[in-house]
Amino acid sequence: MEKKYVVGVDLGGTKIYTALVDLEGNIIKEKTVETLAHEGEQAVMGRIVDTINYVIDGTDKDLIKSIGIGSPGPLDVKNGIIIENSNLPFKNFAIVKTIKETYDLPTYLDNDANVATLGEFMFGAGKGTENMVFITASTGIGGGAVLNGKLFRGSTGNALEVGHMTVATEGPRCGCGNLGCAEALGSGTAIGKRAKEAVLSNVVTSLKNYENVTAKEVFKEAANGDRVAKNILNTSLTYLGIAVANTITNFDPEKVVVGGGVVNGGDIVIDTIRNVVEERCMAAFVENCTIEKAVLGGKAGVLGAAALAITEK
């Protein structure tokens, strides 16, 4: 019998989002529950199983091919283990073994960036490409790549930590310990930091009413014409653009898909990235590579987990 469906599980610190998905990426049935990580390993594992039971209920089990799980890392992908994560109760937890035993179905695990990369590649903005890079900018900057039609993981599963490329030798200290990482200069967090500095200074800006100013407010005030907000965005998005440009220079992709909260700030994000890439990359790259906004949004994780279930063997 031809297998027609897979199950995708998007496991996050806040929510568990599970769906039965067909091989074209259509969600047939879905369920979202709160993770409630503080309740511990057994409770969270129970909730994952509940969501899977819910989405497969009513479907002939013989039509289900496999299960994919996207989780924040670090993971031991090969052995299907969540090593540790500050937002999840799992520690060296063999999640793949547990799920596999429960459902007697092939089960695969990968980190959220890789899973989102696969999702955009199979069902989103990267459809039809052979070499695609995915870059996500929100709190941090991360990425993934499909090379010659296959997910590229690197030798430890940590490839495309694009936010931790040095783009300013003497730049600010990054969370990773290095100075001048792209993430410390061009992430949503970096936008918020610059805005806070502005608010705390005496410059004239409509940002001044915010005590805990965020990237979202900077985008709003920039759109309203605030000069300081515009300047903060220009600086920050230029660094994000450099991270994209450097990644293109290394991977020579046909397409870069940019996702994460920062892209929701408006057209200015992709426009600035495109300008920086045109300024900084060699012509051969610029002519060949398009830069597009991710399209899967909040479904990137669950559809990516489904894509993992479809492609892994």
Next chain:
Amino acid sequence: MEKKYVVGVDLGGTKIYTALVDLEGNIIKEKTVETLAHEGEQAVMGRIVDTINYVIDGTDKDLIKSIGIGSPGPLDVKNGIIIENSNLPFKNFAIVKTIKETYDLPTYLDNDANVATLGEFMFGAGKGTENMVFITASTGIGGGAVLNGKLFRGSTGNALEVGHMTVATEGPRCGCGNLGCAEALGSGTAIGKRAKEAVLSNVVTSLKNYENVTAKEVFKEAANGDRVAKNILNTSLTYLGIAVANTITNFDPEKVVVGGGVVNGGDIVIDTIRNVVEERCMAAFVENCTIEKAVLGGKAGVLGAAALAITEK
């Protein structure tokens, strides 16, 4: 009958270096001639054929598997064409077709960086790895990568232009037009430029006797204790190290092999690169990745071309 040999051709602007090579990378017979590019297409093509004839003479042709050619680019690798190169007389020249017709043997072409990468991977410092990056620093900075055991070319054949990553937003203008490329800051040319600036200023340095000071002299005077020469090397090699660190952060390789003229400057080169990588890369990368000097030296091109002939299908 089991095929036992391939022919490697290292086509350069100065020399043509051709060898009959066995499948373990041993050179059986070799020939080097001057390119004499000014004599034109027919003459140079004739010399390439002469060198091949010389190295295969005396060997049963049935034992020869294929021919590999490494050439400076830009190339159309798929169609075996040298598009153009300022040091060679070829323009849109179908070199693969010509060689194939002459010898009735499968023939493959790739650019010098890719070929050197393959050479180090199969027969040099990268032997036994699955994910290896090769970075070459001389006049410029270039690179190549073997990912999951296969040469990675990118979608236009230009992957790993690592010298053109931006590492200092407002840095000096690079030959490519961009500001602050790794090549403009960390290549042999950059070392020479800094040395010239020092010589033309009034600082106390033993470099001052040189009118057209080169990287070689900077290494020599630094080894002799000259403070300015040491400072120039530290600055330049730190930028080279950042290019290596950023490439590790993107590709997550097991090994980086560093070749090109600059590595011949002494242990200081690899030592500085290692220090910068330890400072700037995340622990997961540092623990997993070794950085080593290339070992094939002047034979990288010819053995790489042989490796191309062995691996391509």
